[in-house]
Amino acid sequence: xxxxxxxxxxxALFSMGVAVVGASEMPNVILMMGDDHGxxxxxxxxxxxxxxxxxxxxxxxxxxxxxxxxAHPSCSPTRGSFLTGRHPNRYGTxxxxxxxxxxxxxxxxxxxxxxxxxGHFGKWHVGPVKKESPTNPGAMGFDVWVSHDNxxxxxxxxxxxxxxxKKYPGESSEIVIDEAIQFIGETEKNHKPFMAVIWFGSPxxxxxxxxxxxxxxxxxxxxxxxxxVSLTSVETGQRTTRPLRDVLQERxxxxxxxxxxxxxxxxxxxxADLRENTILLYCGDNxxxxxxxxxxxxxxxxxxVYEGGxxxxxxxxxxxxxxxxxxxxxxxVTSDILPTxxxxxxxxxxxxxxxxxxxxxxxxxxxxxxxxxxxxxxxDTGAETSVERDPYIELHLQEGTTPLKKMMNGKYTRTFxxxxxxxxxxxxxxxxxxxxxxxxxxxxDGEGKGRVELYNILEDPYEKTNLADRHxxxxxxxxxxxxxxxxxxxxSLTGADY
Numbered sequence: 269x270x271x272x273x274x275x276x277x278x279x280a281l282f283s284m285g286v287a288v289v290g291a292s293e294m295p296n297v298i299l300m301m302g303d304d305h306g307x308x309x310x311x312x313x314x315x316x317x318x319x320x321x322x323x324x325x326x327x328x329x330x331x332x333x334x335x336x337x338x339a340h341p342s343c344s345p346t347r348g349s350f351l352t353g354r355h356p357n358r359y360g361t362x363x364x365x366x367x368x369x370x371x372x373x374x375x376x377x378x379x380x381x382x383x384x385x386x387g388h389f390g391k392w393h394v395g396p397v398k399k400e401s402p403t404n405p406g407a408m409g410f411d412v413w414v415s416h417d418n419x420x421x422x423x424x425x426x427x428x429x430x431x432x433x434k435k436y437p438g439e440s441s442e443i444v445i446d447e448a449i450q451f452i453g454e455t456e457k458n459h460k461p462f463m464a465v466i467w468f469g470s471p472x473x474x475x476x477x478x479x480x481x482x483x484x485x486x487x488x489x490x491x492x493x494x495x496x497v498s499l500t501s502v503e504t505g506q507r508t509t510r511p512l513r514d515v516l517q518e519r520x521x522x523x524x525x526x527x528x529x530x531x532x533x534x535x536x537x538x539x540a541d542l543r544e545n546t547i548l549l550y551c552g553d554n555x556x557x558x559x560x561x562x563x564x565x566x567x568x569x570x571x572x573v574y575e576g577g578x579x580x581x582x583x584x585x586x587x588x589x590x591x592x593x594x595x596x597x598x599x600x601v602t603s604d605i606l607p608t609x610x611x612x613x614x615x616x617x618x619x620x621x622x623x624x625x626x627x628x629x630x631x632x633x634x635x636x637x638x639x640x641x642x643x644x645x646x647x648d649t650g651a652e653t654s655v656e657r658d659p660y661i662e663l664h665l666q667e668g669t670t671p672l673k674k675m676m677n678g679k680y681t682r683t684f685x686x687x688x689x690x691x692x693x694x695x696x697x698x699x700x701x702x703x704x705x706x707x708x709x710x711x712x713d714g715e716g717k718g719r720v721e722l723y724n725i726l727e728d729p730y731e732k733t734n735l736a737d738r739h740x741x742x743x744x745x746x747x748x749x750x751x752x753x754x755x756x757x758x759x760s761l762t763g764a765d766y
Contacts, residue, residue, distance in 0.1 A: 295547050296463070296547070297462070298448070298465075299375075299463070300550045303472040304552070304554060306581075307566065307579040307581055308556065310323050311323075312324040313581065317488060318520050318524070319520075319527070320524065322527045330586070330594075332593065332596070333598075337580065338552060338555075338578050339602045340356055340578070341555060341573060342646075344366055345361050347553060348368050349601070349623070352603075353605065358623075358761060359761070361394060365418075366684065367396075369660060369686060373618040376405070376409020379609060380411070384461045385460045385461070385462050386463045386464075386465075387465070388405040388467070389467070390414075390416065391415070394408075395661075396665070398669050413429055414426050414444070417669065418670070421469065423440075441522075444467075444469075445466065445532055456542070466533075473500055473515075473519070473557065474674065475502075478521070484521065484524060485517040488516055495512040496510060505675030512562070516562065533548075545586075545588050547584065547585070549583070551583075552580030554578065556576065566579055568714075598637055599638045601642055603624030608627040611626040620760070621760060641705050645702075666685060667681070668684065692759070700713050703746050706726075707724060707726050708725065708742060708746065710743065712750065723735065
């Protein structure tokens, strides 16, 4: 049924006509995302230790998005928003290892319709990547994929086009970049535009790095050794406790290796005369985790709806359109990618609620503020699983195949889930949630205590001064907007959009 429905979507899209932009004029697109890479963990944002010369150069010569957000404070949901332009709660991708739904229309589908060859490389994490999965990259519109169900370290085990997992020896960021370069070269021979989505496994814990990268961080402050952090053991896959200094040395080494791999890609584009008309984006998928928390200036971490959980690095290069540095303080988010690509390629937006906005005016310097509020919502998955719900996808199709270092539920592979939710109840509206307008941010139940908080995010980016008692009318107005938006999201969750 799902496959039949998806086919009908494509028939409808094709009947609306092809892109109005000529293939020779369309930019190539490369969309990169780090795993657990928080806002402060780049040298260009003032980090005291990290070496990220390539990202620094991109930020110095391209469009630096100083208020860029992940749509959720954890990975699978953000990746869903990246693909669909929609908040992940609309299709039940509530938290890590919850899959996307087969009926979702992704940037892969959109760009194929626009005449692009599409490829995915690296972390997927919105369903298994195996061939029979209805939510693998191929089902989501990607012609080629060399991907992992979740995250990966050195010598990763990846699946090529849904085939049996295979080990790829080497540094993982360089491996996925090399695969993307091969894809780009093949596509260029056929004179087609390309879109490559590159989702790194770094710097997600557990951390593994090359000796030459570790040597760069051998002189981290000794005071970091006085604190211990909990993370996954590379040897056992179970939780362990280690000195923070040792952990940071490995984490920072992974970030530097990822940065170097991005440099290899940029050099390839330059040598192949592709850089001028290629959009190159980099962002994180959520805020800094506790195992890497030293310099994060914001309130909260990965998993929180405060700024520390959702504020991430964001930078875009497109030399033919952005010839010199521009800095934007407009609020932007991973959900904006799909509507922006639709605008750039002349494709219609999918006929369903879209939470992102078109960022193409940013390329011309014509967007000072966001046109619509940003909403964040960590759905209460405990309430979702406390009642009997039918699986949205057959369970055997949700079993992952690509192993990773971290054990979960007694195994080294991942099992995904997505549940049917046919009826909306008042209890469905719970969970930490926020609405962010251009100046004010309302936080509801941010710490699980039912409290309502209001911050002037432009003057108080660290969310220290709660203004809720001073502005009750604004709290009431923003609360009503948030509740209306949640109603729309829950309507989508029932399957009404399909």
